[in-house]
Amino acid sequence: ASGAVLSVQPALDHAAAARAEASIGAVAARIKAAQPGLRRLTRSPDGLLTAQVRGGAGPQMLTVDPVTGAAQPIAGESPAMRWIKGFHRSLRLGEGGRLAVGLMAAVMALLAGSGLWLLARALGGWRRLGGPVRAAGARGWHARIGRAAMAGLGLSALTGAWMSAATLGLVPDGTAPTLAPLTAAGPAQALDAMPALDLPLAALRELRLPARPGEPLVLDAAGRVTQIDPASGMVLAAATHGAGARLWDWAYLLHTGHGAWWLGLLLGVAAAAVPALAGTGLMVWAARRRMRVPGNVPMAEADLVILVGTEGGTTRGFAAALQRAATGAGQRVHLGDMNDAGPMPRARALVLMAATWGDGAAPASAARFLDRLAGLAPIPVAVLGFGDRMFPAFCGYAARVQTAMAAAGFAQLIPPGTVDRQSPADFAAWARAFGRALGLDIAPEHRPALPRRHALRVVSRRDYGQAVAAPSVILRLSVRPWWLGGPRFQPGDLLGVMAPGATAPRFYSLASASADGFAEIAVRRLPGGACSPWLHGLHPGARLRAFVRRNPAFRAGDRPTVMIATGCGVAPMAGLLRRAAPGVDRSLYLGLRDLDSDFLYAPELTRWRRDGRLTRLIPAVSRGAAPRHVQDRLREDAAALRRQIAAGARVLVCGSLAMGRAVAAEMDALLAPAGLSVARLKQEGRYVEDIY
Ligand SMILES: Cc1cc2nc3c(=O)[nH]c(=O)nc-3n(C[C@H](O)[C@H](O)[C@H](O)COP(=O)(O)O)c2cc1C
Structure with missing residues (x-):
């Protein structure tokens, strides 16, 4: 938390620092004209210029503007910020605290590394590290947050450990090399005329002006410390920063973001993830403990x-x-x-x-x-x-x-x-x-408890397909909000319904998320079916009980998506589109019998097509003058589809078993020239079917 607070400082400094294109000599001359007592000029990595000035009132620290030379006394760090900095570096416990912080940073680096390794293992290898996380609940969030923050945390931890080691004297720190004092002769040249100061201001770290006549100027800039003869303005002696100091500079930059304010902010966000990781990690650990099997042998x-x-x-x-x-x-x-x-x-x-x-x-x-x-x-x-x-x-x-x-x-x-x-x-x-x-005399029995069922009520129904012998109904059901104990679900999850007298539940893809405030399913009536005729008989006000089964593979996310559906298979697609934002390429190949009879979700799909959530709607009408199936449409668009899928688009298929097989065969044919196949896409989690 302290790191997250401190991470904002570089951006604030960067915003406060005025920039100048001038050379060190020109800026120093300008400031010296405005502040004759100028002794020392330093530039922070974020570009803030500070001048130490000796005047009648003793030494004074000023923030100076490189363009105008104007100066104002430094306000000084707020006590709160100072406290946080001290806490961050040593827990405000002196040398022992420093050591503890250094050790904590080293442990954090190890945790980040091992966490990444575990995640790669769970996702099926390093190459899948960027792929979708399937785990639900705390485990899923732990993995997602950890993956997003891991690079930043690892970097912060390693560089922090290095800096702690440096302050404890275990590795070299950023102290500049010292030069033996030399004496120079002659009247001093103007600062803006000295060749050795003709370096861009951005290279400056520190410039010390002579306190007494005869002393050289000392310039720390561009990775070198030089002594400059005030009379000639030429370099008298020089020493480069050692490897240790350069390492320190890098560690400082990468840890604090001073000198790269945007990195600072990114590191801050990563640091803010630590409490979230700790919380979800604890929940995962508690869940594991609950899962412990009594009497289990290693x-x-x-x-x-x-x-x-x-x-x-x-x-x-x-x-x-x-x-x-x-x-x-x-x-x-x-x-x-x-x-x-x-x-x-x-x-x-x-x-x-x-x-x-x-x-x-x-x-x-x-x-x-x-x-x-x-x-x-x-x-x-x-x-x-x-x-x-x-x-x-x-x-x-x-x-x-x-x-x-x-x-x-x-x-x-x-x-x-x-x-x-x-x-x-x-x-x-x-x-x-x-x-x-x-040779064991055992008779184990297990009767799984039905998942928790929720009470639902039919709110509305929309009937389709009677004219083309494909009676289908969209049922909208009211659900209690999840914070009042209702179910939580996403489009594409399944609603398990048990008709009265049935022995097993039937599953229907959900066309809504719990966040929509209702559950919606599309049901095709199958003659002699165990559940669909019963559902078709339900009218607004009717009650039923159902449970939710997650189907985490069936998600679209914000990636370009090719959706292929027939009949009631359009339901999960409608659910995904309902929650989608415009600006992502999504096309829907929709198989139906007749545009006037069984075009489920026609008004919604037209609206989504207009507002940009759905880029293309490609109907394949199987009855009438020019009958078409979705696979015909796919074949017509083969080149474009191949390009989209090769570029990373996901494919979602929902509908009948026969249609699923025909689509897979067509897809295999059109993908082959790109060296891709349905099997390969499935392995990558990019071709997901919900077929029945
Ligand atoms: C989204 C989803 C996809 C499924 N796919 C298959 C499948 O392809 N083949 C199959 O035999 N069973 C399939 N099933 C059924 C499950 O394998 C079955 O319900 C199993 O008992 C679940 O066991 P689990 O709760 O331990 O995961 C699927 C179930 C769901 C919810």
Whole structure:
């Protein structure tokens, strides 16, 4: 905090300093004419000129204007600023305080470095360091704030440690070299006529004028200390600043921002991030403590290692049930995250329980697992996938893990299993088979609690598509604000709805953020569906209960975005646009049957097109004179799309499974000439699908 306050000073000094294009000699002459008692002239890195003047009233310090030579007494630092500076340098505790501050700076440099390393590891490598952070809550904020402030904090900490070491005499400081006094002869020349003073004012650090006749002038400028003969104005002797002093100068500049006021402000912002980092760090630590598993054995000592790949956290509940049952059967069990896989010398089996997210992608706690696989010694393995049969890549990530394990030489303990929609029966059946394979008599059971459900009320409905046999409805639902216990969500997150009598929830992409004050979904009526006919029967005033599932991959941010949607798939796109600001290139390829019947969000999209949030709206109308599908439109725009995506645009796709596949194939074809592919973009988190 003290650093953040002090960081403002260079900018203030910079603003206060008048600039002059003149030479040191000319400015010194001007000031000497106005202040005959001038003894010493110094220039701060920010450009403030200070004169020491000896007059009838004794020595005086003045701030001088290099253009006019006018001077005013220095107001002196405010007591508050002096106090803060003292605190910042030594906690106001003298030499011991200095040492403590130096050590704290060194520790901070280590923390910044190790924090960066951990972040790179969590994001999947140094090259992904700039990529999106998926973690939610305090963890996500800790990572984002840390990443933004890391360079500034590291720099402040390293240079601060160096400066503390210098004031303690451990490394050389910025003291200028001293020269042996020489005597000069003859009447003094005018300052503005001396060749040795013909240097730009910006190079000046200090100029000392002779106190007595016969003494030389001493100039510290441009990295050299010189003695100047007042009679000839020529250099008598010179010494350059040593490496130590130059290092000190750099450390001073980079630490304080004196001499680079904008750097000072940036460092100040970074310093202000420290309290935020401390707060979020503490929250992460507390959450970790709450997650501690009772009876957990370290990985290196366990007979059985259970590793979990989860994003939403539900898979962990199943894993804990297995851990408890196996522990009860006398096994020494380790339960941890797939990302933390390491040596397990005593284990006789490894269990991998992995959910799948975002069309076959790894969940957060397993993102790094496959990279670490090469370092593991093969032991028998059992893979259990968690997923949802609604998704095309059902348990796709678990299948990838299974293939990779086999390739790495891990024998299969039992065939891979799957758990659909967190089915307790699926899990119990797999667990019994697993127990038999290990000779354990276990029957673990786990019934996941439904996520907290919120009461919603239908506020309005808009009906579309009857005329073209695609009945769709946009339902706007009231929600309680989150600070009163209501749900928090972003466009693209999913609303889980359980129709009366249904056994499993259905998910709908949200077309609004909780900040909009309502939840909105678009529902296509599927004949014989478990949920959509029921939702289609709801009218304003009707009540329902629903929960929110985060879908952090489906975000647009402020990057150029290519959105591709058909039918009700336009809902999350509308949500993103509702919250978007103009000025970013966004295009929407929208598949529909008939412009007059099933053009959902037509008024909004037209408005957003006009106010600049949506750069292009490209409808693909599949019925009528010239039927088109979105993939046809993509093909027509191939060259432009290739350019945009190669330049970093994100692609978001939402709609039916068939459409998602057709679009991916078209995209692969049009991206190939740029050396890109859908798979590659997916890996970079730049091609995100929400297809069903
Ligand atoms: C946004 C999102 C994407 C999903 N993608 C898939 C998928 O591609 N394949 C699949 O089998 N399951 C998918 N699922 C279902 C989850 O894998 C399943 O709900 C799992 O039980 C979640 O486990 P977790 O809470 O431990 O992360 C997805 C779920 C969500 C919310």
